[in-house]
Amino acid sequence: MSDNLVKTLFEQQFSASPELVCHAPGRVNLIGDHTDYNDGFVLPAAINFGTSIAATARDDNKIVVYAHDCDQQTSEFQLDNIEFSEYMMWSNYVRGTLKVILETCPQIKGANLVVSGNVPQGAGLSSSASFEVAIVKTFVSLFDLDIDGVKAALMGQRAENTFVGCNCGIMDQLISAMGQQDHAMLLDCRDLSFEDAPIPTGLSVFIVNSNVKRGLVDSAYNLRRQQCEEVAKHFNQPALRDVSLEQLQSAKGQLSEESFRRARHVITENTRTVEALTALKANDIARMSILMKASHDSLRDDFEVTTKEMDGLVDIIDSVIGNQGGVRMTGGGFGGCVVALIPAEMVAAVTAEVENQYPQQFGLQPNIYICTASQGAFR
Ligand code: GLA
Secondary structure, three states: HHHHHHHHHHHHHHHOOOOOOEEEEEEEEEEEEOOOHHHOOEEEHHHHEEEEEEEEEEOOEEEEEEEEEOOOEEEEEEOOOOOOOOOOOOOHHHHHHHHHHHHHOOOOEEEEEOOOOOOOOOOOOOOHHHHHEEEEEEEHHHHHOOOHHHHHHHHHHHHHHHHHHOOOOHHHHHHHHHHHOOEEEEEEEOOEEEEEEEEEOEEEEEEEEEOOOOOHHHHHHHHHHHHHHHHHHHOOOOOHHHHHHHHHHOHHHHHHHHHHHHHHHHHHHHHHHHHHHHHHOOOOOHHHHHHHHHHHHHHHHHHOOOHHHHHHHHHHHHHHHHHHEEEOOOOOOOOEEEEEEEEEEHHHHHHHHHHHHHHHHHOOOOEEEEEEEEOOOOO
């Protein structure tokens, strides 16, 4: 849908048809949050919302990019002089990603681009990762670059870490590049190996945006990461992935109470995430339900990245589905979305309960997205 839109918009902006259109999806994480940057495990799925880019190569070094959803702004810059923009923050995803591409592919030329996407921004569904991966895919296609999906994901992450300023892990970009239709993916964030995990037929991927405005997300996120790295260092290990729950328990007295809880979240979440793959493969929804609930509780109590609105949404949904489905917050937290796996026949009842209870309890309107697991941009 947005592929057609960018094509039409391109024709309006540049009075010619685009050479090509590329698309990269956003993602929802079923379980395994704040584990990726600890070299741990995650279980995300790419979703049927994403970023589309219509593009034509130029034979000079200029980039002209029109962003339909960002106040219909156009940003222009030269490939040999890429600077951070304070005025068009959205353009930094293009600038940062191109700067990273140029490190290994200096032969690329400029391009005319039109971007539009339907991933809700700032909702924890990875609108930025889908933007970065869509940019890499566009330049790979325009200039026939030798970059596979894993490399593309690493480039997007590097742009985010070094140019945009968020020390995110690899999950969002990797699933946007390598997701498989109708599947989630167990990803080992240390060696980047992954296994597709079927989403049991009859289960809907039900996402609710709490519409809580997320503030200071990057600094709170970066702080969590730093706390985790400090605990790993305490154990002389490269990452929390390498610390067992027993080791952590026995060092309890040597860590601050807060550091202990942060690490306990990561270590237990890794175990839950690996187990979730087994549960999904066995179609064991009751087990999935327990794992998702434990994950949410841990993110709320130990990692402290939920909000009362997200906790409330989880309770509302849980009260309808019980052990016939699972529900938890998803993504970085501090606002944004919750995700639920719900038997298709219960979707109407859950929708009604959320639309009724959430505004009453929190004075906010929820947005509900019923998603399907989609194909990554490089798959
Ligand atoms: C954000 C980051 C990811 C990951 C999640 C939390 O989405 O971009 O790398 O850390 O938060 O799981």
